[in-house]
Amino acid sequence: MNIHYEFPLEEVGYSFGFLDEYAKKEVRRTILKAICIPGYQTPYASREMPMGRGFGTGGLQLTLALIGPDDTLKVIDQGSDDSVNAVNLRQFVQLTCPGVGVTEKLEEATLIQSRHRIPEVALTEAQVLVLQVPYPDPLVVVESSEARRKIMHAEADYSRLLVKLYEDIVHFDEITISHRYPTRINRHYVIDPSPIPRWDVPKLDQSPALILLGAGREKKIYAVPPYSVAEPLVFDDVPFRVEDFRDEHGQRRACARCGAINSFLDEYSDDNNAKIYQCSDSAYCDGQLAQHQQREVKG
Amino acid sequence: MSNRILEVRGLSRIYGHGCPLCVESTGPENDTNICPHCSSVVAVHGVSFDLFRGEILGIIGESGSGKSSTVKMLYFDDAPTEGEAIFFDNGERHELFQRNAAQQRSLRNKRFGMVYQNPHLGLNFQVSAGGNIAERMLMSDVAHYGEIRRRAQELLLRTEVLPERMDQNPKTFSGGMQQRVQIAKALVTRPPLLFLDEVTTGLDLSVQAAILDLILEIQQELDTAMIVVTHDLGVIRLLAGRTLVMKYGRVIEAGLTDQILEDPQHAYTQRLVASNL
Amino acid sequence: MQPVLIVEGLAKEFFLHEQRETIPSCSNVTLESREGKLTAIVGPTGAGKSSVLKCIYRTYQPSTGRIIFRDQAGQWLDLARADEHQMLRLRQREIGFVTQFLSCLPRKSALDIVAEPLVASGVHRTAARARAGEMLARLAVPQRLWGVPPATFSGGEKQRVNLARGLISRPRLLLLDEPTASLDPGTTDLAVKLIEALKEDGVAMIAIFHQPDLVRRLADDVVELAPPMAVKGSIRECLS
Incomplete structure (x- = not known):
């Protein structure tokens, strides 16, 4: 794809941001409603996008409805800015939103669309995070009827979800959910926070940035408004734990590239089949590396 | 303070659209619960009773008599077409059928208990x-x-x-x-109120005895009021202090359990007792 | 001394729907029962002796007559018309009934069966068991049987368990329907001693005895019943 290609004005078949104005208006109204009822899965008429469902069409519709010419966009896929999915989505936005800036640096971005991760560095009030969601309803594992799920949400009855956690502890001595950890927003609705790891769940709590979640295939939008309470579902006496990345000696593993010991690590195998660990958030890793190099230069 | 825990008045349930003749053309005297004019089923009609704290009330009758339907309505598994039920709980007065769905579910989950004949319904x-x-x-x-x-x-x-x-x-x-x-x-x-719907039906005799024993002990320990629905006179004799006899949706006789069993007044109850003992 | 119970013009008849027949059981019974006194009901078979007790206990619904009972609080009420809940309360606290047969839950031990009325009236289980043990000992039920369900007991042993259960809660009015029917002379003496002790305690009793000498030994009053007509018995007996 030639990213420098521009539609001749008279041939532009699409308005700014690919979606037509009515679609954007609807998504924006849905966003407003979602913010008003934190954690509530607001239904909307998800549009067909020129890509398969499951490639982030929900997140993309949110991004396209929100983005303006003075925005700077950062797209992340599992922490990385340069994986195929992230690159393609970024190029699509650049193609359909002429004049919009893109960046890989978190601090420069006003709008961040992400899949499976929340950036390591805390977001600011000026930023909006859009998360792509495959399965919006956390109750789907315990109740197949949507009508009954709606009642359970309305009454904040999550006992059956908790029974699932109870069974986990009974059979495995701990809660085995690694990602998509059910999280309660403002003490009522429990959301599926998209497939972010447990590591990222605490970042939802009291987040200065607005967090929007969009499920294109399931046609739902929900929000964690700034400074909302976000509590992972737990028992009083079984506290929520994030990944600790300890090795067999109980030592915290460090990133093999930048040496960070307080980031979420991905596991790789090197050429000798030995396991190595690296920051999952590539922009963060780059930033740490740059700082080290600066210090070395100064030193 | 009164010890009354449940007050049921004129509880009725008609399956079908019903007609003005439904009630008068069904019942034990007409030997049917299906209205000959509109084919509606008068499952329960005009059931009234009081239940006191820690009391075990038996409801007995053959299948189709409306005994299970009565309990199902009180447990909100089904809605009555008419009638009211008032549940007294810690000085609070709940008009069961006036409560909204959420309040009903809350009562059901926290203040009532139900044991079904079929464990698949309860577990x-x-x-x-x-x-x-x-x-x-x-x-x-x-x-x-x-x-x-x-x-x-x-x-x-x-x-x-x-x-x-x-x-x-x-x-x-x-x-x-x-x-x-x-x-x-x-x-x-x-829960202060427990419903038992044919809990021992289909179990072998020694298991039945153990379950009945358990129910009685629990009633003594926790002072739980219970409504026991069964077609087994033996169960009623061992558990219930008072008993309602139902036929074609109506309560045809109510009284102390030993009186129902030894001095039944209604023709149907006399037949029931004679054929069972 | 005020009477605990006054029965006036009591009659009971059964109407059998199937047979379209009315069967009289007892008629025009009048008696009184006082604290610490035993009233014996005598009469030939079929005179309706048991029916009188069952009417008082409301196992039978009396056809006519009044059964006036003075409760603990000194209130008078007509048992023939008392509401069922009142009746259940009285049975739990004030009126006891010992029949000829032991009817109880199948799996329970003899000790628990005897303790049951106490537990039901609020006594703690361990205390109730202790008193049940005393009671069984006084009726010479061997200790090895206490933990066993009475289903396998001999008739006499069963009856002793039944008697122990009936006498343990010390009601204000006790109805005894041939309580010593299947007991040997030795145990009968033990039972007589227990009944005498209850009398001294102020329990009012109405009793039917199989053996005439017991009436002589225990009764303060004797009421004689004549058979109202031919047939006697509960509906169950008539139908079977």
């Missing part, structure tokens, strides 16, 4: 026996894992389910054991 076979009990506790906002484990263990011990089976799925249990888990599940919130 969740996706989770372990302990998980079933945990579910009801979690509904009542107990969120302490250790506490849940302890109380589930205690109750299963009380209902004589082996502790090592607590973490197994109840579908691997015998029928009697499934009934015990159901009873434990119903009791975990210490």
Whole structure:
């Protein structure tokens, strides 16, 4: 794809941001409603996008409805800015939103669309995070009827979800959910926070940035408004734990590239089949590396 | 303060669109509960009774007499076409059928207990026996894992389910054991009112005796009021202080259980007793 | 001394719908029962002796007549018309009934069966068991049987368990329907001693005895019944 290609004005078949104005208006109204009822899965008429469902069409519709010419966009896929999915989505936005800036640096971005991760560095009030969601309803594992799920949400009855956690502890001595950890927003609705790891769940709590979640295939939008309470579902006496990345000696593993010991690590195998660990958030890793190099230069 | 816990007045349930002649053309005198004019089924009509704290009330009748329907309405499994029921709980007065769906569910989950004849209605076979009990506790906002484990263990011990089976799925249990888990599940919130719908039907005699024994002990221990629905006169004799006899949706006789069994007044009850004992 | 119970013009007849027949059981019974006194009902078979007790206990619904009972609080009420809940309360606290047969839950031990009325009236289980043990000992039920369900007991042993259960809660009015029917002379003497002790305690009793000498030994009053007509018995007996 030639990213420098521009539609001749008279041939532009699409308005700014690919979606037509009515679609954007609807998504924006849905966003407003979602913010008003934190954690509530607001239904909307998800549009067909020129890509398969499951490639982030929900997140993309949110991004396209929100983005303006003075925005700077950062797209992340599992922490990385340069994986195929992230690159393609970024190029699509650049193609359909002429004049919009893109960046890989978190601090420069006003709008961040992400899949499976929340950036390591805390977001600011000026930023909006859009998360792509495959399965919006956390109750789907315990109740197949949507009508009954709606009642359970309305009454904040999550006992059956908790029974699932109870069974986990009974059979495995701990809660085995690694990602998509059910999280309660403002003490009522429990959301599926998209497939972010447990590591990222605490970042939802009291987040200065607005967090929007969009499920294109399931046609739902929900929000964690700034400074909302976000509590992972737990028992009083079984506290929520994030990944600790300890090795067999109980030592915290460090990133093999930048040496960070307080980031979420991905596991790789090197050429000798030995396991190595690296920051999952590539922009963060780059930033740490740059700082080290600066210090070395100064030193 | 009165010890009354439940007051039921004129409870009725008609399946079908009904017609003005439904009530007068059905009932024991007409020997049917199906209206000959509109084919509606008059399942329950004009059932009234009081229930006191810690009392066991029996409802007896053959299948189709409306005994189970009566209990199902009180447990909100079904809605009556007419009638009212008032539940007195800690000085509060709940008009059961005036409450909204959420309040009804809350009463059902926290203040009532139900043990069905069919364990599949009362138990969740996706989770372990302990998980079933945990579910009801979690509904009542107990969120302490250790506490849940302890109380589930205690109750299963009380209902004589082996502790090592607590973490197994109840579908691997015998029928009697499934009934015990159901009873434990119903009791975990210490409800003041418990419904038992043919709980011993289909179990062999020694298991029946054990379950009845358990029910009586629990009633003495927790002072739980119970409504026991059965077609088995033996169950009524052992459990209930008072009994209603139902036929074609009507209560045809009500009285002390030993009086119903030894000095029945109604022709149908006399026949029932004579054929059963 | 005020009477605990006054029965006036009591009659009971059964109407059998199937047979379209009315069967009289007892008629025009009048008696009184006082604290610490035993009233014996005598009469030939079929005179309706048991029916009188059952009417008082409301196992039978009396056809005519009044059964006036003075309760603990000194209130008078007509048992023939008392509401069922009142009746259940009285049975639990004030009126006891010992029949000829033991009817109880199948799996329970003899000790628990005897303790049951106490537990039901609020006594703690361990205390109730202790008193049940005393009672069984006084009726010479061997200790090795206490933990066993009475289903396998001999008739005499069963009856002793039944008697122990009936006498343990010390009601204000006790109805005894041939309580010593299947007991040997030795045990009968033990039972007589227990009944005498209850009398001294102020329990009012109405009793039917199989043996005439017991009437002589225990009764303060004797009421003689004549058979109202031919047939006697509960509906169950008539139908079977």
